[in-house]
Amino acid sequence: MAASLKGPGEAQKHDGSALRIGIVHARWNTTIIEPLITGTKAKLLSSGVKESNIVVQSVPGSWELPIACSKLYSASQIQSTTSSTLGAGDLLGSSSSDLTSLPTASTGASTAPFDAIIAIGVLIKGETMHFEYIAEAVSQGLMRVQLDAGVPLIFGLLTVLTEEQAKSRAGVTSGSHNHGEDWGLAAVELGVKRREWA
Ligand code: DLZ
16 A cells, blocks of 8 residues: 555654653643543553653643643753752642642652653634634744753644544544544654754
8 A cells, every 4th residue: 555645654663761751731622632642642651651751731722832831841840950859749749730740759750851742732713713813823832932942842733624623633533543643652752862862
């Protein structure tokens, strides 16, 4: 069968066992978001990333993704320089909804800065210009965070015209591909390559 033009090409195998990965997702369109997160995590785990080194945070909508990714990354940088002198709960707390609350060494999780962060959101076009403004701003914002922070930021933002299009990109409809899987693999590849490039 001829290779498809679409997609990242033949899968590369990278060892994610040393990586720490963040996932920041919007809660709008949750029925699409959930399978995308599942697909993303499945590929992280199958690439060797430890469950304890995957940190998942949520925000209300896609608009909030750039600031959340930025804050999550800087919190992990602070944690990496201070964790050795911190007890569990100091500075970073333990509530999973707080962007500054990252697992500490006492949980067995890595306290290194994130090797990659995956931003996941689903924008579905409505009747107004809302979609266009958010899609453009979030895309620019995520690129800005990625280049300013120097951390790979995987673009898991679906910008679709219909709910059907969203479902068929989340592997929900029969025979469709879950794009979250690609995002998980991209995070591992970029996380590993970033360490090589350092
Ligand atoms: C307001 C809004 C609308 C209309 N549509 C979406 C959407 O399709 N996907 C999404 O992730 N978020 C949506 N939002 C919420 C905004 O992203 C944002 O959370 C709010 O405007 C508050 O800042």
